[in-house]
Amino acid sequence: MADGRPVAAVAGLGVGARHADTLRSCGCELRLLCDPDVDRARSLAKELGAGGHARDFDAILADPEVELVVVASPDDAHFAQALAALEAGRHVFVEKPMCRTIAELHALRVAWAAHGGRVKLASNLVLRAAPLYRRVRDDVQAGAYGTPYAVDAEYLYGRLEKITGGWRGGIRDYSVMLGGGVHMADLMLWVLGERPHTVRATGNRICTASRAMGFDDFSAAELRFPSGVVGRLTANFGCVQPHQHVFRVYGTGGTFHFDDAGARMYASRSPDRPPVRLHESSRPEDASALVPWFVDAVRTDADIGKHTDDMFAAVSVCVACDQAVATNSETEIEYA
Secondary structure, eight states: OBTTBOEEEEEOSSHHHHHHHHHHHTTOEEEEEEOSSHHHHHHHHHHHTOSEEESSHHHHHTOTTOOEEEEOSOHHHHHHHHHHHHHTTOEEEEOSOSOSSHHHHHHHHHHHHTTTTSSOEEEOOGGGGOHHHHHHHHHHHTTTTOSEEEEEEEEEOOOTHHHHSHHHHTOTTOOHIIIIIHHHHHHHHHHHTSOOOEEEEEEEOOTTGGGTOSSOSEEEEEEEOTTSOEEEEEEESSOSSOSEEEEEEEETTEEEEEETTEEEEEOOSOTTSOOEEEOSOSSOSSTTTTHHHHHHHHHHTOOOHHHHHHHHHHHHHHHHHHHHHHHTSOEEOOOO
8 A cells, every 4th residue: 555545446347437437536546447348448548547447356456565455346257256355465345245155154254354454345335325325223222212123125227227237137046135125134133233033035027027037026024033122125117217226214203204205203103203314315325335434444444344244144144035035934144
């Protein structure tokens, strides 16, 4: 790290293009960009003033000065690239999901733990950066809603073309829960401050029935927490509406709702007492809102182990949701 400027590389230039620009803006030396579309990598490297473009991921790791790697390739490439980077001793910021199976999660944890906290690992579960959800988490943890007993979290993608075409549609066993629902799973666990132990789940592929995609476009899960809280989690990629998140917290002393009608807090059961409107943004500043935080952690050697553990937990929950659908039975959640 020269003059406090981490040397960075990015693999995958869809959302990775935004990450690359953010890396540059927050003081990194942008060394290499990599994408299957070599012309795009070459062009973006020139536009952003990067050192150059890499022909493949191995070429990134072959540069001994690259210390921070952003993995923003399609979902089925995340594990292999993140694992290789960790084993090479590089800091890794990986798009969600970090990986897609419990075995892969265990392998990533072993590779990360081998460095004793010196190597940073994070995943882009970016709803944590939204001011509204930060407030809700703080309020729930402070007891503003009393004792929580139920949470609803819906990922309404509203972008069916992203799975009937594009790289998602090309992944035979693509998971809408891991690919989108993981955002809401992380939000649920983060706000509650606890992890569920069992899940029941179901799904269907009605919206894509004519396309024979081979995977569900809708998945719904019921999560049971040690405290007794029931969580209802859905990943809905075929909905006929714009992209939206729905999040509700039900407590003994209040209720939080966020949906198309906005964010509000109910403190009474009386119809004569309207809810309090909350005006914080439900969206992060952009898709790269966690990148500056990660760069700062690398630069200052901050301990982000709790965040990393939370990322493992969110993926563990979504893997268990998919297992519950496949077996049509209640599934105990295995955490990596």
